[in-house]
Amino acid sequence: MSNDKSNGSATSSSSEDSLAKEMTESLLERKKEGKEEEEEESEKKKKEEEARTTVQTTTGKIETSNIPFGARRLVKRRKVVNDGAGTFVRGDGDAAKNNEKTNSAEECEHPAFMFGICVHCGQRATTVKNDGGGGGGDEEKKEERGGANAETAVRYLHEGLTVSDKLLREAKNEERMATLNQGKLFLVLDLDHTLLNSCRFDELNDEERESLDRKVEKREEEDELRSKLLGLVGGGDAGGGRRPRFPDLYCLSHFSTYTKLRPYVFEFLEQASKICRMHVYTMGDKNYAHEMASLIDPEGKYFHGRIIGNSDSTCSKTKDLDIVLGGDDCTMIVDDTSRVWPRHARNLIRVDRYHFFRKSATSFREMEKSSVMERGLDEGEAEEEGAPAKHREVLKDVLAVLTVAHRMMAFSDGSGHREKKDHKDVRQVFERNGMASEGENGGNVESVDPASSSLLLKGCVILPSGITPSNDERPDRHPLLLVAVGLGATIATAMNDNVTHVLARADNTEKVKWGRKRGLFIVNGNWLRECAMQNAKLDEHNFATL
Structure with a gap:
């Protein structure tokens, strides 16, 4: 009996010990979990504080080597720390002394914000900023900028x-002056249909994809072989050799695009790049813009981060020079669409759209076989060796326009001495002579600057034939016509007795036949381009339309 009690007592004691042990372990486990939660919360707060401090000192850590001169003042070092009382002051000395030097949050003009926090006083942004990329019309966005605290996002210079x-x-203004001091203009370049043409995989049929894949593979093999050969002979820019030609057709699987x-x-x-400071400005998204820029500038020596995508623009459906560091009076724009630049039509060089892919041409309702893949000939290519190219190399014409603009802005007085303060407005270079229609002063407009030695074609009245589409809204912004006007010629829009030259793409148009009967010069676009590049009036007979 006593043994039973003893056994029962032992069993009861053992159970109690086991229960106590479980309870102790449970309490320890809870305490441990609570401690871990406290540590996690503490770590979270620590990270938040570090992030906030980082925001305050971010502008002191920005790499500015690739930031334009004028943009560096936007992100210059301004270290700000927390003084413990919730007030942010400069961290370069005694807090009380710095408090006297630093304006209060209420008095601060908030010159710049990084991720919504003022780089000067540390206060969070409360004003509505003009950051584009959605909601509201473009005119509405422009009106928001009229206030005293108006802000503009320049995310393409630095995130946030x-x-x-x-x-x-x-x-x-600083960037404008620095660039003019270098004797350069500003150039803003569109991407799609201007410098390149892209097409999604699902917009191509199987036959087209197979053809493209073969071309891509062949180009990559040729480029690899060329690079090896140049390496063996010590070629490359550094040795004064010829730069290898990069492949111009790409298959971008990560974008499902050719x-x-x-x-x-x-x-x-x-x-x-020798006469211009260049920017990319596209309606495409930022990732696409940077990917395309890496194709045309694989060495990263032309744009240096000056790449503006749709989300960077202050306008959702149009483009504007408001966030381009530079001046409107010294900026040229190259784009295939004039309507996206409603405020800067005078700066525009409007190029013909480049359609390599069939789908690209049909989406713009172009004529049949308007794409390179359909017709089999690219720009600058001839049907047979020795024959003239059937389609002009448009970018060569654009370069001629830029050359004229740069020369006519009078950066030099002829002796090599630059006078940046005396340069002409680039918009006026191509407005001395207008598009004269029949009945307007007989088709002639007097030159504003008759004494200029650069007006090589003064006195020439040029009648275009087939140069621009009949439905072109701004034929005066075509590269060839801009070159003609920049060199002093007058553009006629109708046949009249004052016409001296017929500028034509083909030799069988009514205007060409009319000009031949009157013994006028019938020239192709190469005449204008070469006059511009060589800075001389060349013999028209060497550029006759065939």
Whole structure:
């Protein structure tokens, strides 16, 4: 009996010990979990504080080597720390002393914000910023900028950067002066249908895809072989050798897209970079814009981050020079669509759309066989060796326009001495002579600057034939006609007795036949282009339309 009690007592004691042990372990486990939660919460708060401090000092960490001169003032070092009382002050000395130097949050003009926090006083942004990329019409967005605290997002310069319009104006002017001091213009380039043409995989049939894949594979093999050969002979830019020609047809699987670069694009960028500071501005998204820019500028020597996508623009459906660091009076724009630049038509060089893919041409309701894949000939290619090219290399004509603009802006007085303050407005270079229709002064308009030695074609009245489409809204912005006007010629829009030259693509048009009967010069576009590039009036007989 006593043994039973003893056994029962032992069993009861054992059960109690086991229960106590379980309870203790449970309490320890809860305590451990609670401690872990506290540690997690503490770590979370620590990270938030670090993030906030990082925002305050971000502008002091920005890499500015690739940021334009005028843009550096937007992101210049301004270290700000928390003084423990919720007030952010400069971290370069005694807090009380710095508090006297620093304006209060209420008095701060908020020159710039990084991720919504003022880089000067640390206050969060409360004003509506002009950041584009959605909601509201373009005119509505422009009106928002009229206030004293108006801001503009310049994310393409640095992620999260928003600046006051006052600071933006100062930065634009600084960049303008610095670039003019270098004897350069500003050039804004569109991508799609201007410098290249892209097409999605699902817009192509099987036959087209097979053909493209073969071309891509062949181009990649040729480029690899060319690179090896140049490496063996010590070629390359550094040794003064010829730069290898990059492939101009790409299969971008990560975008499910084929992209074809426009002929002469590499040579164009190389030459334009000598007289222009270049930007990319596209209605495509930012990732696409940077991917395309890497194709046309694989070495990263032309744009240096000056790549503006749709989300960077202050307008949702149009483009504007408001966020381009530079001046409207020294900026040229190259685009295939004039209507997207409603405020800057005078800066525009409107190029013919480049359609390599069939789907690209049909989407714009172009004529049958308007694409390169359908007709089999690209720009600058001839049907047979020795024959003239059937389709002009458009970028060569654009380069001629830029050359005329640069020369006519009078950066030099002839002795090599630059006078940036005396340069002409680039928009006026191509407005000395208008598009004269029949009955307007007989088709002639007097030149504003008759004494200029650069007006090589003064006195020439040129009648275009087949140069621009009949439904072109702005035929005066075509590259060849801009060259003609920039060199002093007058453009006639109708046949009249004052016409001296007929500029034609083909030799069987009514205007060409009319001109031949009167013994007029019948020339092709190469005459204008070469006059511009050689800065001389060349013999028209060497450029007759065939």
